[in-house]
Amino acid sequence: MIGRAGDEIGVMLAISLHAVRDELRDKLVPLNRKYPIAALLDACRNYPGVSNARRITFEYVMLKGVNDSAEDARALVRLLKGIPAKINLIPFNPWPGTQYECSDWEQIEKFSEIVFNAGYASPVRTPRGRDILAACGQLKSATEKLTARERMALRAMAMTD
Numbered sequence: 471m472i473g474r475a476g477d478e479i480g481v482m483l484a485i486s487l488h489a490v491r492d493e494l495r496d497k498l499v500p501l502n503r504k505y506p507i508a509a510l511l512d513a514c515r516n517y518p519g520v521s522n523a524r525r526i527t528f529e530y531v532m533l534k535g536v537n538d539s540a541e542d543a544r545a546l547v548r549l550l551k552g553i554p555a556k557i558n559l560i561p562f563n564p565w566p567g568t569q570y571e572c573s574d575w576e577q578i579e580k581f582s583e584i585v586f587n588a589g590y591a592s593p594v595r596t597p598r599g600r601d602i603l604a605a606c607g608q609l610k611s612a613t614e615k616l617t618a619r620e621r622m623a624l625r626a627m628a629m630t631d
Contacts, residue, residue, distance in 0.1 A: 557591070
């Protein structure tokens with residue numbers, strides 16, 4: 471439906487990629503089982519109106535020892551060859567009980583440099599809200615463990631701020 475969205479509504483496209491191999495992306499983005507990387511990138515290459523002025527944004531969460539190696543960066547560049555793109559590198563925001571860790575800053579910089587040197591913009595998103603577990607996905611994880619009364623109290627406090 472990516473092509474249809476481009477034809478009918480002409481939006482700028484952002485793709486949550488997060489991996490360069492189907493086996494890993496199947497775990498990180500379960501929809502990959504239905505639409506594997508090759509099919510996804512084929513749709514991106516044929517996206518209506520894609521150009522250097524209207525690039526596709528690829529989101530890539532940096533997971534320590536999982537998808538952050540120099541080889542992963544080189545594989546990402548090979549995968550995206552021919553697609554006008556920007557790659558947002560997102561430091562992972564851990565939450566209690568997660569099996570993943572954020573890549574070391576030095577590793578993120580190395581990854582970014584490889585992608586940048588291949589001709590792609592590769593900004594690193596500034597993490598916000600980590601200190602209060604309010605970053606993406608964290609607040610939900612923390613509040614799920616609260617009782618109904620505690621959740622109502624949190625909501626009431628948020629409404630008064």
